[in-house]
Amino acid sequence: MTSTTASTTADRRPGSSRRRSRRGSPSRSPWSAVLVMVSPFLVGLAVFTLYPVVTTLYYSFTNFQLGSIRPTEFVGLRNYERLFTSSDTFWVGVRNTLWMVLIMVPLRTLYAMFAAWVVGSVRRGARVYRTLFFVPAIVPVVGASLAFIVMLSPTGPVNALLAKVGIEGPAWFGDPQWSKPSLVLMALWACGDTIVIFSAAMLDVPRELYEAADLDGVGRWQRYRHITLPFLSPVILFSVVTGMIYTFQYFTEAFVASGSASAVQDSSQLLGYPGQSLLFYTTDLYQQGFVYFKTGYASAMAWMLFLVIFGATVVMLRMSRSLVHDSGRP
Amino acid sequence: MPSTARRSTSLLLVAASAAGALALAACTSSGADASGPQTAIATTDKHEPTTITVWTFNHLPQEVKAFEGALARLHTTYPWLTVKFVPNKDDAAFGKAVAAGQAPDVFVSPSPDNVAKFCYNGTVAPLDEYLKAAKVDVAATFPPSALVYTKFQDKQCALPLLVDAYGLFYNKKMLADAGVNPPKTLSELTAAAKKLTVKNKDGSIKRFGFISRSDYNNNSALYDGVQAGTQYYDARGKATFGADPRWAQLMQWDKDLNDWYGNGQVSKFVAKFQPHTDDAKNPLITGDVAMEVDGEWHVGEIADAKTDLDYGVVPVPVLDEVKQTYGAGSAVGTVAYLPAGSKHKQEAFFALQQLTTDTAFLTGLADTVYNIPSTFDSLKAWDKKDDEHWGPLVEIFANKGSYYKQLTPVGSEDATVWGTARQQFETGHATDLGKLLDETAGKIDKLNQDAVE
Numbered sequence: 001m002t003s004t005t006a007s008t009t010a011d012r013r014p015g016s017s018r019r020r021s022r023r024g025s026p027s028r029s030p031w032s033a034v035l036v037m038v039s040p041f042l043v044g045l046a047v048f049t050l051y052p053v054v055t056t057l058y059y060s061f062t063n064f065q066l067g068s069i070r071p072t073e074f075v076g077l078r079n080y081e082r083l084f085t086s087s088d089t090f091w092v093g094v095r096n097t098l099w100m101v102l103i104m105v106p107l108r109t110l111y112a113m114f115a116a117w118v119v120g121s122v123r124r125g126a127r128v129y130r131t132l133f134f135v136p137a138i139v140p141v142v143g144a145s146l147a148f149i150v151m152l153s154p155t156g157p158v159n160a161l162l163a164k165v166g167i168e169g170p171a172w173f174g175d176p177q178w179s180k181p182s183l184v185l186m187a188l189w190a191c192g193d194t195i196v197i198f199s200a201a202m203l204d205v206p207r208e209l210y211e212a213a214d215l216d217g218v219g220r221w222q223r224y225r226h227i228t229l230p231f232l233s234p235v236i237l238f239s240v241v242t243g244m245i246y247t248f249q250y251f252t253e254a255f256v257a258s259g260s261a262s263a264v265q266d267s268s269q270l271l272g273y274p275g276q277s278l279l280f281y282t283t284d285l286y287q288q289g290f291v292y293f294k295t296g297y298a299s300a301m302a303w304m305l306f307l308v309i310f311g312a313t314v315v316m317l318r319m320s321r322s323l324v325h326d327s328g329r330p
Numbered sequence: 331m332p333s334t335a336r337r338s339t340s341l342l343l344v345a346a347s348a349a350g351a352l353a354l355a356a357c358t359s360s361g362a363d364a365s366g367p368q369t370a371i372a373t374t375d376k377h378e379p380t381t382i383t384v385w386t387f388n389h390l391p392q393e394v395k396a397f398e399g400a401l402a403r404l405h406t407t408y409p410w411l412t413v414k415f416v417p418n419k420d421d422a423a424f425g426k427a428v429a430a431g432q433a434p435d436v437f438v439s440p441s442p443d444n445v446a447k448f449c450y451n452g453t454v455a456p457l458d459e460y461l462k463a464a465k466v467d468v469a470a471t472f473p474p475s476a477l478v479y480t481k482f483q484d485k486q487c488a489l490p491l492l493v494d495a496y497g498l499f500y501n502k503k504m505l506a507d508a509g510v511n512p513p514k515t516l517s518e519l520t521a522a523a524k525k526l527t528v529k530n531k532d533g534s535i536k537r538f539g540f541i542s543r544s545d546y547n548n549n550s551a552l553y554d555g556v557q558a559g560t561q562y563y564d565a566r567g568k569a570t571f572g573a574d575p576r577w578a579q580l581m582q583w584d585k586d587l588n589d590w591y592g593n594g595q596v597s598k599f600v601a602k603f604q605p606h607t608d609d610a611k612n613p614l615i616t617g618d619v620a621m622e623v624d625g626e627w628h629v630g631e632i633a634d635a636k637t638d639l640d641y642g643v644v645p646v647p648v649l650d651e652v653k654q655t656y657g658a659g660s661a662v663g664t665v666a667y668l669p670a671g672s673k674h675k676q677e678a679f680f681a682l683q684q685l686t687t688d689t690a691f692l693t694g695l696a697d698t699v700y701n702i703p704s705t706f707d708s709l710k711a712w713d714k715k716d717d718e719h720w721g722p723l724v725e726i727f728a729n730k731g732s733y734y735k736q737l738t739p740v741g742s743e744d745a746t747v748w749g750t751a752r753q754q755f756e757t758g759h760a761t762d763l764g765k766l767l768d769e770t771a772g773k774i775d776k777l778n779q780d781a782v783e
Binding site: 063065066067068069070082086088153154155171172174175176260261262273274275276290291292293 | 421422424425426428429444447448451452453545597598600601602604605670671740741742743746747750753757773776780783
């Protein structure tokens with residue numbers, strides 16, 4: 001008992017404590033090192049991600065305007081209410097964005113699957129084709145947008161080619177009916193990254209399954225439907241979810257196309273031109289925040305977008321459980 | 331070990347919160363001093379060496395050179411004043427700088443759209459006290475149309491620095507061949523446009539007389555209100571689009587001419603030429619249109635295109651009901667602010683005053699960027715004022731009936747709502763004009779109400 005007490009007292013002495021610390025917690029040192037090494041990332045995360053996220057949440061409940069030195073007031077849910085009740089552009093942005101999500105995302109996924117299948121089927125030069133399909137994905141978005149604007153100009157090369165076969169080409173980015181389809185064409189051209197992922201997934205399908213199917217005399221479509229497609233389903237899910245997230249935040253291509261279709265720098269028609277056909281949710285958010293300086297309102301828009309994307313992703317992942325094939329599932 | 335990790339995490343959170351709180355405080359602080367000075371720096375005064383920062387939207391090499399030249403002259407004349415010049419800054423960059431507490435000392439913006447917003451929000455300092463101390467009589471210095479868009483609620487919130495005036499550019503030969511005189515009223519414009527339009531055998535249009543669609547080129551100047559003798563807002567500050575019948579007449583005139591051509595034909599024209607309104611493929615230059623509304627810089631663009639186009643410039647036609655106002659037009663321009671957060675307001679105002687009133691600088695910059703000088707003195711000294719093409723535009727700017735739309739704290743949002751309504755009617759997406767104009771007025775009134783809440 002006495003010795004135990006003595007031992008306990010000795011343990012509380014600084015030197016003893018230090019010794020025990022070194023012996024008893026061998027993992028503390030690596031943890032500290034890890035913390036030191038990741039601290040630049042943590043600081044970056046705090047300053048460039050957490051702080052803006054928390055700040056926009058705060059601003060979304062205020063009437064804060066960028067550059068204003070008037071006192072910022074708490075306005076509760078008024079910014080959120082205005083989104084739905086009094087905005088002239090909110091629903092336009094929502095409609096245009098949903099159009100892109102519903103049309104562009106499935107088309108992009110189907111096209112990437114098809115292109116991957118074509119690239120995988122060719123006997124010679126598969127690498128060349130894969131490279132050709134992938135190269136557009138590494139072209140900067142602004143450059144690609146400008147190239148498409150030139151190609152799809154009413155007097156550009158595409159319409160010139162169409163004219164040669166007797167078709168009068170549309171005005172593309174200059175026509176509200178054709179401006180969004182023009183962006184879809186550009187998205188299909190630039191989906192090389194998705195094609196590569198589908199190509200890799202196709203290579204992962206066990207060959208013996210195809211051989212067994214051949215022995216059973218299964219047709220090409222049945223092979224694709226019952227062997228390839230189930231193995232591709234996780235990649236399809238990935239492509240659809242990431243495509244949806246990207247498209248909800250669709251901005252640069254529309255901003256460049258809209259600005260270049262009109263040389264006119266006029267406050268009443270700058271963003272979303274022609275008409276409001278290219279006014280997407282994020283374009284409107286930019287306009288509210290950086291053209292009209294309504295920072296609180298734009299912050300509410302940003303949070304609404306975050307909640308919609310988060311909700312849509314959760315719903316999609318839940319729905320996919322019964323549809324996605326998981327070969328590793330127990 | 332876990333306690334150490336927790337402590338580190340707590341420290342990080344505390345640090346992040348502190349940084350956040352500091353940044354929030356910076357973003358929402360109201361430390362700027364809006365009060366004016368008792369005295370102004372005189373040109374003969376000796377002064378402590380001071381460096382100020384001047385931001386401008388100008389970015390083209392020749393524009394930057396003109397600014398740098400003027401600022402170098404300023405430094406030579408007043409060696410105590412050194413100017414750090416930063417080109418290519420827009421209103422958004424200015425707003426962000428103010429929010430970060432890094433406002434420049436002078437900011438030159440391309441348009442007055444945010445004059446009322448910046449003034450109402452305290453982003454910029456009212457200049458009245460500075461002007462009074464410096465004994466600058468704005469009414470005797472700047473033409474009245476340049477003061478319309480630099481004032482808000484009787485406060486001088488900015489000073490004009492070069493102006494734009496819009497006129498009707500026309501191909502002289504085409505009009506002469508058709509036996510048409512330059513139109514003065516909108517009904518004359520319609521008649522001339524129809525007479526000047528040439529169709530192909532298949533019914534498509536080879537040459538348009540005049541395109542009135544409001545989203546084309548600078549046609550929005552037709553719909554600011556001056557051409558209809560009306561204003562966005564009445565004396566109570568309420569939008570007049572539903573109440574004043576002249577807006578409906580203006581819109582109906584536009585729709586009728588559009589429909590006469592056919593909306594599809596007009597759309598094709600706009601899609602083809604809209605990206606080229608400022609270059610050598612401009613349809614007036616190529617002969618695809620006989621008349622067009624444009625700003626004074628188009629005179630310079632036509633000269634740059636080195637074309638043999640023989641053209642004339644006259645005031646933009648007005649609604650028949652207000653034909654006595656013919657000669658006035660939409661006039662707007664670049665504005666120079668004194669940011670409320672400037673740390674050298676007196677010195678900054680001194681520089682601002684020199685830049686906006688220096689005749690040599692204004693005429694030189696006007697020649698460089700193809701704008702009109704903005705003071706009485708610089709207009710008098712400008713050698714282009716009697717030019718066949720520049721002269722009518724100078725007269726439009728100097729006309730007492732010329733103005734720009736009234737400014738309110740909503741900034742340019744009212745113009746966007748009005749522009750959207752016009753396009754809905756022109757394209758046939760809205761057919762009940764009365765209802766559309768009432769709704770437009772309601773939306774704009776709501777925006778104005780929200781902006782000051």
